[in-house]
Amino acid sequence: MYVEVLNRGVIPLSYSIKKKNKEEECNTYLDGIYLLFTYFTKPESMAVLEETLKADDDVIRSSSFKVRKRKY
Template identity: 80%
Template sequence: MQLLVAGGAMYVEVFNRGVIPLAYSIKKKNKAGETNTYLDGIYLLFTYFTKPESISALETTLISDDNVIRSSSFKIRKRKY
């Protein structure tokens, strides 16, 4: 969240869905080279407004973090009626 605010994000909301079992086990190596198998994960949903340039820095940080198994970013456009 600090990275979002430093990147210029506004109206940051965090929704913690809690610990949920994964649909399948995920094996991932950490920076030390150890392999871990994950059976469940903590699901978090971040909703925020920011500049498009700051998304790449956030995704790079999430990919390099050993505590993050998977992440995805979505751009949501406001509908004009």
């Protein structure tokens, strides 16, 4: 699988985010490390990837979307 990672660095969040971890401890996040992953994969593997990101305590938020080629 082809994977490209772009590390945009530590950026202050627009608003603080409170999130509980697996031990039910509440953490407040003020800064975030922004990473952009570009990869090519089969559509059915997206569900597995999203569940893995949700289960990880170090991931505050994530979003996935499909990029389509333009037809000119």
